[in-house]
Amino acid sequence: MKASALRFLVCPACREALELRARAEEGREVMTGSLVSPRCGREYPIVRGIPRFVDSQGYAASFGYEWNRFSRVQLDSVNGTRQSQQALEATTGWKDSDYQGRLVLDAGVGSGRFAEVVASKGGEVVGIDLTTAVEAAWDNIGRHERVHLLQADIFAMPFRDATFELAYSVGVLHHTPDTRAAFERVAAVVKPGGGLAVYLYARYGPQLSDGIRKVTTxxxxxxxxxxxxxxxxxxxxxxxxxxxxxxxxxxxxxxxxxxxxxxxxxxxxxTPQYQWKLQYPEVFRWFRDNGFQDIEIFDEPIRMRGLKANAHAVAAG
Ligand SMILES: [Zn+2]
Incomplete structure (x- = not known):
C-alpha cells in the first residue's frame, strides 16, 4: 500500500483515521506492516502489499480462486484488445476526461481489468475486493502510482461516506448476499455531485441455469x-x-x-454462491432513493448510472 492512502482510509469499525506501521517497504509501497486504529485499538495487517480488513473470503471464495487462476486473461494491456475499456464505457458512459484527477472507487476489483483502465486515464483508483483476487490485481497493477488495492468487505468498507468523486461496480453487487444493500453502501461513499455506475445481471427471459447452479455451486x-x-x-x-x-x-x-x-x-x-438477477425499475428506484439524479440506462441490461445530487439540491427537491 501507499502511505498516501491514509488520507481516505478509516477504520471500518469506528470510522476514525488509521495509523500506518510499516515493517517492510519497496519504493513507495509498504509491503508488510499494519494499520492501527488509535480510537478502538483494532489492527489490520498489511500482507503482500495489501491492507487486509477481512480475514476470510466469506461467500465469495470462488472469485479468489477464479481471479488468481485467470489473472491476466481480461487485462487489455495483456491481451492487446480494448474489451475492458469498452465494457467500462458501456456501463458508465464516462469520458476519459471524467477520470482525470478524480478519486474513483472500483467496488469488486477482481484482477484489476477496469482499475487498469481508470488509472491509465488519469484517475486515482481504489480497488476493493473481499477475496484474494486483490493479490492477482496487485501483481497486475499494484505498483501503478494511481492504484490502491484493499481486501475489504463491501458492507464494511474502510471509508467515510462521501469519499469518492466516482464509483463503479461492474458485475459484482449481484454476487453479494443482498444486492440492494451492497448498492446502498457503495452509493453512500459517493460525494454529492459525484457519479455512480453499475452493471448487474438481468432477470429477463428464461433462467434455466438457475437449476443447474443449484448443483454446480x-x-x-x-x-x-x-x-x-x-x-x-x-x-x-x-x-x-x-x-x-x-x-x-x-x-x-x-x-x-x-x-x-x-x-x-x-x-x-x-460457481458463485450468490447470483441475483434484477430488472430495470427496481435498480432505477435504488438510484433515486439514494439521492441520485440524471439516471441513465445503457444498452445490454443492466447497465445504469446516476449523478448524486448535492445536499442543496436534495433540500430543494
Ligand atoms: Zn477503529
Missing part, C-alpha cells in the same frame, strides 16, 4: 474448473443455427471467441 472449484473447460470445444455446436440457441437456453455457456475467456466466463457463471 456446491461442487469443488477444481472440479468446476474442469467442467467449465467443456465450454472451450462446446463453442462449435453452440454456434450452430437453431441447435445452438436451444443448447444455450438449456445450459448457457460463454460464447466468447477467445477460448480462455470462454472458460473463465463459464466458470464465473456456475
Amino acid at each position: 456446491r461442487l469443488p472449484v477444481r472440479l468446476m474448473l474442469g467442467l467449465s473447460a467443456l465450454a472451450v470445444p462446446l463453442y462449435y455446436p453452440y454456434r450452430l443455427p437453431g441447435l445452438g440457441k436451444l443448447l444455450n437456453t438449456l445450459c448457457p455457456i460463454s460464447l466468447h471467441p477467445d477460448w480462455r475467456w470462454r472458460w473463465l466466463d463459464t466458470f464465473d457463471w456456475y
Whole structure:
C-alpha cells in the first residue's frame, strides 16, 4: 500500500483515521506492516502489499480462486484488445476526461481489468475486493502510482461516506448476499455531485441455469474448473443455427471467441454462491432513493448510472 492512502482510509469499525506501521517497504509501497486504529485499538495487517480488513473470503471464495487462476486473461494491456475499456464505457458512459484527477472507487476489483483502465486515464483508483483476487490485481497493477488495492468487505468498507468523486461496480453487487444493500453502501461513499455506475445481471427471459447452479455451486472449484473447460470445444455446436440457441437456453455457456475467456466466463457463471438477477425499475428506484439524479440506462441490461445530487439540491427537491 501507499502511505498516501491514509488520507481516505478509516477504520471500518469506528470510522476514525488509521495509523500506518510499516515493517517492510519497496519504493513507495509498504509491503508488510499494519494499520492501527488509535480510537478502538483494532489492527489490520498489511500482507503482500495489501491492507487486509477481512480475514476470510466469506461467500465469495470462488472469485479468489477464479481471479488468481485467470489473472491476466481480461487485462487489455495483456491481451492487446480494448474489451475492458469498452465494457467500462458501456456501463458508465464516462469520458476519459471524467477520470482525470478524480478519486474513483472500483467496488469488486477482481484482477484489476477496469482499475487498469481508470488509472491509465488519469484517475486515482481504489480497488476493493473481499477475496484474494486483490493479490492477482496487485501483481497486475499494484505498483501503478494511481492504484490502491484493499481486501475489504463491501458492507464494511474502510471509508467515510462521501469519499469518492466516482464509483463503479461492474458485475459484482449481484454476487453479494443482498444486492440492494451492497448498492446502498457503495452509493453512500459517493460525494454529492459525484457519479455512480453499475452493471448487474438481468432477470429477463428464461433462467434455466438457475437449476443447474443449484448443483454446480456446491461442487469443488477444481472440479468446476474442469467442467467449465467443456465450454472451450462446446463453442462449435453452440454456434450452430437453431441447435445452438436451444443448447444455450438449456445450459448457457460463454460464447466468447477467445477460448480462455470462454472458460473463465463459464466458470464465473456456475460457481458463485450468490447470483441475483434484477430488472430495470427496481435498480432505477435504488438510484433515486439514494439521492441520485440524471439516471441513465445503457444498452445490454443492466447497465445504469446516476449523478448524486448535492445536499442543496436534495433540500430543494
Ligand atoms: Zn477503529
